[in-house]
Every structure is written in structure tokens, then in C-alpha cells.
Amino acid sequence: MSSDAKKVFKAEIDEEEYVRLLESKIRFLESERDKLMMKIRFYKSEIEKLLSPPLIEAIVVNVLKNGKVVVKSSTGPNLVVKVLSSIPLEKLRPGQHVALNNRGSTIVDVLPEHEDPYVKSMEVIDRPSVTFEDIGGLKEQVRELREVVELPLKNPELFEEIGIEPPKGVLLYGPPGCGKTLLAKAVAHESGATFISIVGSELVQKFIGEGARIVREVFQYARKKAPAIVFIDEIDAIAARRLDIGTSGEREVQRTLMQLLAEIDGFKPLDKVKIIAATNRIDILDPAILRPGRFDRLIEVPLPDLNGRYEIFKVHTRKMKLGRDVDLYELARLTEGATGAEIKSIVTEAGYNAIRNNRRQVIREDFIYAIKKVMSKKKIRDKNAEYLMDRSEKDYSRYMLQ
Numbered sequence: 192m193s194s195d196a197k198k199v200f201k202a203e204i205d206e207e208e209y210v211r212l213l214e215s216k217i218r219f220l221e222s223e224r225d226k227l228m229m230k231i232r233f234y235k236s237e238i239e240k241l242l243s244p245p246l247i248e249a250i251v252v253n254v255l256k257n258g259k260v261v262v263k264s265s266t267g268p269n270l271v272v273k274v275l276s277s278i279p280l281e282k283l284r285p286g287q288h289v290a291l292n293n294r295g296s297t298i299v300d301v302l303p304e305h306e307d308p309y310v311k312s313m314e315v316i317d318r319p320s321v322t323f324e325d326i327g328g329l330k331e332q333v334r335e336l337r338e339v340v341e342l343p344l345k346n347p348e349l350f351e352e353i354g355i356e357p358p359k360g361v362l363l364y365g366p367p368g369c370g371k372t373l374l375a376k377a378v379a380h381e382s383g384a385t386f387i388s389i390v391g392s393e394l395v396q397k398f399i400g401e402g403a404r405i406v407r408e409v410f411q412y413a414r415k416k417a418p419a420i421v422f423i424d425e426i427d428a429i430a431a432r433r434l435d436i437g438t439s440g441e442r443e444v445q446r447t448l449m450q451l452l453a454e455i456d457g458f459k460p461l462d463k464v465k466i467i468a469a470t471n472r473i474d475i476l477d478p479a480i481l482r483p484g485r486f487d488r489l490i491e492v493p494l495p496d497l498n499g500r501y502e503i504f505k506v507h508t509r510k511m512k513l514g515r516d517v518d519l520y521e522l523a524r525l526t527e528g529a530t531g532a533e534i535k536s537i538v539t540e541a542g543y544n545a546i547r548n549n550r551r552q553v554i555r556e557d558f559i560y561a562i563k564k565v566m567s568k569k570k571i572r573d574k575n576a577e578y579l580m581d582r583s584e585k586d587y588s589r590y591m592l593q
């Protein structure tokens with residue numbers, strides 16, 4: 192090939208390559224454009240979401256024959272609303288959460304099931320597994336609870352015949368960890384009742400602004416699940432004597448208490464819902480709550496005495512392989528002042544110590560080690576509690592002097 196022909200050939204090759212290069216660049220730019228278009232669509236939809244007015248949440252109450260629906264709106268009253276034609280009416284069963292347009296006139300969406308704070312605020316056990324056998328000591332408390340809670344739930348006709356009214360509410364009081372919750376669960380078990388438990392301090396600290404509604408809905412639920420026991424732990428958090436109801440937090444607590452009293456007053460003594468409350472601070476309770484027809488039966492759950500501690504050791508070592516040198520009475524003597532919860536941790540700690548020492552049974556030495564460990568921690572805790580209590584008493588007196 193002549194040198195001129197070679198030049199023409201090379202120019203053609205360069206041109207073809209150049210065209211290929213440009214084509215691949217076009218393909219690359221097209222794919223970039225597609226990606227950017229996708230991004231634009233995404234951001235446009237985000238902007239639309241941000242700019243669209245909020246919807247109103249509501250709960251379906253009833254579907255009417257004319258295709259309209261009665262809903263309970265979260266903002267207050269019941270409303271009769273239309274339904275967007277794309278939503279099948281079969282989806283709108285009573286209790287279904289839906290979204291209304293911002294004018295509140297039409298159901299525009301069916302919402303997925305979601306947990307209401309009131310559901311999160313309570314523990315529900317269909318029938319607790321705890322029985323009276325799991326309680327050490329407290330025989331008198333068990334007898335009284337059976338009489339005022341279990342018997343009216345199981346045999347209301349006995350009370351009707353004789354013509355006496357059992358209490359609607361029972362208040363268990365005493366130091367923490369001595370079996371109040373245990374007693375309430377066991378009586379629910381023996382009565383075949385649903386156990387619904389809420390914690391006073393959570394109502395006012397964790398579910399702020401929702402306390403009164405939660406109380407109302409918990410009792411509604413209890414009526415549905417009857418026979419039921421509503422257990423309110425730390426009731427002092429909502430039912431303490433108020434020094435000042437000026438702040439919004441205090442007003443909220445007051446509203447929650449008012450709702451609770453209204454619920455209790457709304458029951459009849461022989462209704463199949465009983466209320467058991469627990470507190471470590473009976474001394475600060477508002478007398479309104481202890482009036483007849485409310486929590487008018489008070490049951491003290493004190494620190495266990497020597498025999499109580501022995502019984503509690505017996506309960507918690509029931510499934511344990513014990514060495515021959517273990518004397519539960521001696522352990523009870525060595526644990527003066529211990530609560531039931533502390534005895535339980537002594538037993539667990541002793542078990543751990545046996546495992547650590549490759550023993551197949553738990554011997555006296557394990558218990559002595561565990562008692563020292565748990566009781567010395569207890570001393571530090573009690574000192575702190577004493578100090579805090581002392582301080583709060585001082586704050587109280589200072590307030591009263593002002």
C-alpha cells in the first residue's frame with residue numbers, strides 16, 4: 192500500500208473509533224440522565240409529601256347502609272364521612288384505623304394496625320402462672336385477698352344472698368420487694384382472671400399527656416376481658432396529696448387521678464373487675480382515694496419476719512439440690528431485714544457460687560457467701576434511700592413553712 196493510501200485508511204479507522212467513542216459517551220450520558228430523572232421524581236414526591244396538608248386519624252365506628260361511615264376522629268367527635276371510591280368498604284370494619292382528608296370529610300386511606308400508647312403502657316396476662324404456693328409467708332394477706340377479691344369474682348351470688356358488698360378496690364402497701372405484685376398475680380390466677388397491670392409513674396412520666404386516656408381505655412379493656420384484675424403499681428405517683436397543682440405537669444397528674452376515681456366510682460361492687468393497687472408510700476396518698484367505695488380495704492405487706500423469711504427460702508430453694516449442711520432456719524436468722532426479692536437473689540447468687548466451684552449441689556458455704564454479698568449491697572442501698580427520704584421530708588417541711 193502506498194503511503195497516501197495508508198493515510199486515508201488510518202483516517203477512516205480514527206473516524207470509526209471516534210464515532211464509537213461518541214456513541215458510548217451518549218449511552219453513558221443517557222443513563223446519567225435517567226438516573227437524574229429518577230432523583231428528580233423522588234425529590235418531587237418528597238416535596239409533595241412535605242407540602243400536603245396533614246391527614247386526620249380516625250377509627251371506624253360503623254358502616255352505614257348508604258355507604259357512608261361513622262368514625263371517631265382523634266380530634267374529638269364522631270363524624271359521618273364519605274369514602275374514597277378506591278377503598279373497598281369491606282376493609283372498613285369497626286375499630287379499623289383510617290386517615291381522613293384534612294377537611295375531615297372523606298376516608299382517603301386505610302392505616303396499618305399500629306400500637307396505641309395505651310397498649311404499650313400495660314402488661315396483660317390472660318391468667319398469670321403464679322400461684323399461692325409461690326408465696327412464702329403472708330398467709331393472712333392471702334386469706335384476706337381470697338375473701339375480698341377471689342370470692343366475689345367467683346361466687347358473686349353468695350354476696351347477693353347475704354346482702355353485703357365486697358370492696359371494689361384493695362390497696363396493698365409496704366416496702367418494695369415484699370410480694371405485692373406476686374400476691375396480685377396469684378389472686379388473678381386463682382380467680383381465673385385476666386391480669387392487667389399499669390404503673391403509676393409510667394402514666395405520668397413516660398406517656399405524658401396520655402394518662403387519663405390510658406386509664407379510661409385500660410378500664411374499658413378490663414370490662415371486655417372480665418373477670419379481670421387491674422393492678423396499678425406505684426399508685427402514689429398519681430395519687431399523692433398535691434402540694435400545688437399550678438404546674439401543667441401537676442394538672443396532668445390530677446386529671447389522671449380524677450379519671451381513675453371516676454372509673455372506680457363507675458363500677459358496682461359485684462362487677463367482674465377488681466382493682467388492686469400497690470404503694471410503698473401510703474403516708475403520702477390523697478385521702479380521696481381511700482374513701483369508702485374506692486380503695487377501702489388496706490392490706491399491709493410488711494418485711495418478712497423470721498418465719499416469713501424461712502418460708503420464702505423454702506419457696507425459692509424448692510427446685511434446688513441442697514447440701515445436707517444447709518439449714519433454712521439458720522439462713523432466715525442471718526438475713527434479718529431482707530426483703531423477699533433479696534432472699535430470691537441470695538438463693539440465685541448461692542446457686543451461681545456452686546456452679547463456679549464445680550459443685551453439683553448448693554452448700555451452706557455458698558449461701559453464706561451470697562448472704563454477705565447481697566446484704567452488704569443492701570446496706571449501701573438502704574443508706575442512700577434513707578438519705579434521699581430525709582431530703583424529701585426536709586423539702587416538704589421547707590415548702591410548708593413558706
Ligand SMILES: Nc1ncnc2c1ncn2[C@@H]1O[C@H](COP(=O)(O)OP(=O)(O)OP(=O)(O)O)[C@@H](O)[C@H]1O
Nearest residue numbers: 325326327367368369370371372373503531532535
Ligand atoms: N413473700 C414472697 N415469697 C416469695 N417470693 C417473694 C416474696 N416477696 C418477694 N418475693 C420475690 O421478689 C420478687 C419481687 O417481689 P414483688 O414484685 O412481688 O414485690 P413488690 O412488693 O411488688 O415490690 P415493688 O414495690 O418493688 O413493686 C418476686 O418476683 C419474688 O421472686
